Amino acid sequence: MPGSTVRELLEGLFAIRPILRGYLLDEQGVLRHHVAAFVDGDVVRDKRQLDIPVPPDGELFLLQALSGG
Amino acid sequence: MADRLFVSTRKGLFELGRRDGSWSVRRTSFLGQNVTLALSDARDGSVYAALNLGHFRAKLHRSADGGATWEERAVPAYPAGEEIRTADGKPPTPATLKYIWALEAGSTAQPERLWAGTLPGGLFRSDDAGKSWELVRGLWDHPDRAKWFGGGAESPGIHSICIDPRDANTLRAGVSCGGVWTTTDGGATWKNTAQGMRAEYMPPELQRDPNIQDPHRLVQCLAAPDHFWVQHHNGIFRSTDGSRSWQEITGVKPSVFGFAVAVHPRDPQSAWLVPAVKDECRVPVNGRLVVTRTRDGGQNFEVLTRGLPQEQCYDLVYRHALDIDGTGQQLAMGSTTGGVWTSDDAGDLWQMLAGRLPPIHAVRFG
Numbered sequence: 001m002p003g004s005t006v007r008e009l010l011e012g013l014f015a016i017r018p019i020l021r022g023y024l025l026d027e028q029g030v031l032r033h034h035v036a037a038f039v040d041g042d043v044v045r046d047k048r049q050l051d052i053p054v055p056p057d058g059e060l061f062l063l064q065a066l067s068g069g
Numbered sequence: 070m071a072d073r074l075f076v077s078t079r080k081g082l083f084e085l086g087r088r089d090g091s092w093s094v095r096r097t098s099f100l101g102q103n104v105t106l107a108l109s110d111a112r113d114g115s116v117y118a119a120l121n122l123g124h125f126r127a128k129l130h131r132s133a134d135g136g137a138t139w140e141e142r143a144v145p146a147y148p149a150g151e152e153i154r155t156a157d158g159k160p161p162t163p164a165t166l167k168y169i170w171a172l173e174a175g176s177t178a179q180p181e182r183l184w185a186g187t188l189p190g191g192l193f194r195s196d197d198a199g200k201s202w203e204l205v206r207g208l209w210d211h212p213d214r215a216k217w218f219g220g221g222a223e224s225p226g227i228h229s230i231c232i233d234p235r236d237a238n239t240l241r242a243g244v245s246c247g248g249v250w251t252t253t254d255g256g257a258t259w260k261n262t263a264q265g266m267r268a269e270y271m272p273p274e275l276q277r278d279p280n281i282q283d284p285h286r287l288v289q290c291l292a293a294p295d296h297f298w299v300q301h302h303n304g305i306f307r308s309t310d311g312s313r314s315w316q317e318i319t320g321v322k323p324s325v326f327g328f329a330v331a332v333h334p335r336d337p338q339s340a341w342l343v344p345a346v347k348d349e350c351r352v353p354v355n356g357r358l359v360v361t362r363t364r365d366g367g368q369n370f371e372v373l374t375r376g377l378p379q380e381q382c383y384d385l386v387y388r389h390a391l392d393i394d395g396t397g398q399q400l401a402m403g404s405t406t407g408g409v410w411t412s413d414d415a416g417d418l419w420q421m422l423a424g425r426l427p428p429i430h431a432v433r434f435g
Contacts, residue, residue: 022125022126023124024125026165027147027164027166030163034125035125065124
């Protein structure tokens with residue numbers, strides 16, 4: 001997937017599956033509270049700041065944080 | 070009498086059907102997912118389900134075949150840069166949709182119009198059956214919105230939308246905690262019409278402020294549309310002048326506290342409530358689940374108990390979890406502990422659904 005930052009990778013993903021935008025980000029473009037993102041194993045701490053570099057062979061991992069009941 | 074009941078629960082949407090006088094589960098949709106509201110649209114037979122997913126937040130689905138299959142629709146979205154501003158001491162925060170808390174269909178002259186009330190306090194309108202939504206700026210940009218309070222949900226929320234049957238451009242919106250707002254021009258301009266309500270939780274000199282009132286649920290009598298009933302955080306209120314003013318109804322046993330209220334579709338003097346002890350103790354009084362009913366505009370109430378558990382019962386009925394059908398004879402209610410009760414004689418006798426459902430947010434005939 002082309003893109004050198006978390007945000008660029010996400011935009012690439014949303015271009016393929018537009019419905020995912022509302023699942024992963026809120027309307028203000030912030031990563032949702034119960035969605036966690038990891039770049040090569042390092043967690044994205046500031047969910048508003050998604051211009052985090054991702055190396056060319058790096059991996060962005062998205063998961064639903066545990067919540068429920 | 071209605072023969073379909075949608076029960077929105079923490080773990081799915083349950084469609085109940087009625088045959089030979091008793092109700093049973095006919096279909097389950099979104100099993101395991103948090104469904105907060107359902108709407109059966111009589112204009113075209115479609116059904117809408119509002120979800121609030123723990124991870125992915127609010128979603129809206131529409132079924133064109135009565136609930137057999139679903140298609141995801143858009144949800145109301147707050148424009149970039151909008152803020153939640155309240156007068157209860159919380160700092161401003163960016164406005165994002167928490168969940169849909171009211172969902173109503175427009176008139177038959179507006180075939181694809183929907184209205185959605187949301188947490189954190191915005192009202193939205195769709196004119197394409199939920200494919201897109203627009204924030205109703207007339208209410209959102211009103212300077213008095215900044216005087217609203219959050220309640221138990223931290224942010225203000227619109228839980229009730231009453232569309233006047235005489236004029237689809239006249240609406241009332243019930244806001245916790247922001248009072249009752251009225252528009253007569255389709256949402257372009259609004260006025261707070263909660264005068265007469267009283268907020269016991271406020272300092273004495275602020276108790277009559279319309280902008281911090283907490284009506285839990287607002288309902289309108291369709292055949293006598295100047296008549297409204299409110300179950301408020303600290304009492305019961307009624308309006309007979311088109312929501313311009315409100316009168317408090319006091320001294321109702323066993324309690325004036327609760328969340329839900331239903332009004333007869335043709336008789337504005339008849340209303341039903343499901344009381345709990347008080348805001349500091351939200352369980353049935355003395356462990357007995359009861360429904361209170363008035364037939365004379367609140368001068369007298371009966372306490373209805375037949376068919377309802379009267380010992381060690383802690384079922385609580387939330388604001389959207391009591392409904393009445395178009396005949397005014399059939400009622401249904403669902404509790405936070407999964408109990409469903411129905412009555413086909415205006416509440417004289419109740420039957421319990423066989424089965425234990427997940428916690429119930431809403432019940433709605435359709």
